[in-house]
Amino acid sequence: MKAGLVGYAQSGKTTLFNALTGLHKGGAAGRGQVNLGAIKVPDPRIDKLSAMFKPKKTTFTEMRFVDVPGPAGKGTGLDSESLRALAEVDAFCLVVRGFPALDGTPADPARELADFDAELVLHDLAIVEKRLDRMRKEHGKGTGEFLELERLHGHLDQGLPLRLMQWSDAEEKELAHYAFLSRRPLLVAVNAAEGDAAALPPAAAERGARTVGAEIISLCASVEAEIGDLDPAEQPEFLASLGLTEPARARFIRAAYHLLALISYFTVGEDEVRAWTIRRGDKAPRAAGRIHSDLERGFIRAEVVHYDDFVALGSEAKARTEGKLRLEGKEYVVKDGDIMNIRHSS
Ligand SMILES: Nc1nc2c(ncn2[C@@H]2O[C@H](COP(=O)(O)OP(=O)(O)OP(=O)(O)O)[C@@H](O)[C@H]2O)c(=O)[nH]1
Ligand SMILES: [Mg+2]
Incomplete structure (x- = not known):
């Protein structure tokens, strides 16, 4: 999956x-430009399977990020390079300032969240009107x-993001090519002050998030960034000295x-132990398609x-005799x- 980091400058x-x-350890990503990066999604189950199979290769799934420069303030809008970079992301992570400038x-x-969401709505409204x-x-x-677009217009015109609309699978498919911004799932990350690293999001922001879905x-x-610089030991x-039990990275991935x-x-297998990301509800053939379309x-x-x-x-053989290995x-x-082993015709 790919997440776009958005928000005001x-x-x-x-x-x-x-x-x-x-x-940040090596050449830090540049400020004021589009940056691309990826992280491995940690999964203790993969660690365990890897210890059991001792494969030549262990592969975690990846979460990719694109970081775009933010508009200076309300109403400024995103530049076209940033908009292009964001067209392909699966979800937005809106970073809002929680520390004094x-x-x-x-x-x-809460204000920043409401303002930014309103910009996404206006962007989509302009597309629909055109x-x-x-x-x-x-x-x-x-x-x-x-008629469908008129329905969207009526919704957007009230200042509501498309995220809040129920669409059928057919509508979802039909409207996909518009790449509406206010339709993307939104994760808000309140970037708190150093002293508040373990704080919960402010209540007003929490309410605001709920309102826009x-x-x-x-x-x-x-x-x-400081945690990442430390020796794992x-x-x-x-973390404990800050009142945290895990790095924010772990919470961020879970939330996404x-x-x-x-x-x-x-x-x-002996060659590789690997994790694959799918959507909840995917059936076996679609899941297999993540590996290869064949x-x-x-x-x-x-x-x-x-x-x-x-x-x-403890073993495949045991799982088979106990009836836990199914076709x-x-x-x-x-x-x-x-854990799946896919049989296919070529
Ligand atoms: N106190 C504090 N300052 C921070 C924190 N995060 C970022 N800053 C400071 O805020 C300023 C902006 O940080 P950036 O990460 O460049 O912000 P940005 O959102 O990428 O900005 P643009 O790319 O211009 O949109 C820098 O001076 C940072 O040092 C934080 O958690 N606490
Ligand atoms: Mg930046």
Whole structure:
């Protein structure tokens, strides 16, 4: 998956990007430009499977990030390079300032969230209006698409993000090419002051997030960067001294997975132990398609054992005799933690 870090200028996007990707250690990502990076999604289940199989290669799934410079203030809008970079992301992470600015301006995360979301809504409203105008001129009135866009217009015109609308699968498909910004799942990260690294998001911001259908977490980007600089052995003590039990990176990844309804399944063997990311509800052929499109097309069935059963029983043979290793077909809905061996025709 790919997340876009967005927000107003100087809210700490690049600081967070560097802290998450670890890029601050070497050449830090540039400020005021588009930056790309990725992190491995840690998963203790993969560590365990890797210890059992001792494969030549262990592969975690990756979460990719794009960090774009923020507009200076309300109403400024994003530049076209940033908009292009954001067109492809699966979700936005809106970084809002939770620390006093250098010039002393106090933080107002709820205000920033409301303002930024309003910009996304205006951006989409402009797209819809332009298209409706064209269709009126070209006598496209009364077509299904026209009526659909009028419905979106009525929604956006009230200042509401498309995120809050219920769309059928067919509508989702039909409207995908518009790449609406206010439709993207939104994770708000309040970038708190150093002293508040373990604080919960302010209540007003929490309410604001709920109103626009977003999830919210609080973290401190500069503290996160410091954690990344420490020896792993020194990290627990430092975290404890701040009142934290884990780095914000872990919370961030969990929140993003939850937001996008993502889960992982695993493939195992002597060559490779690997995690794959899919959407909750994906059936076995689609899940297999993450590995290679041939596996989706030629999918016959999958041998499935759940991680918990596998680890409890200790081996594939034992799982088989205990009836925990099953054969599943095309309609099987893959579960988080399934270990799968896919059979396919080529
Ligand atoms: N006190 C404090 N300052 C921070 C924190 N995170 C970032 N800053 C400071 O805020 C300023 C802006 O940080 P950046 O990470 O460059 O902000 P940005 O959102 O990427 O800014 P643009 O790229 O201009 O949109 C820098 O001077 C940072 O040192 C934080 O957690 N606490
Ligand atoms: Mg930046």
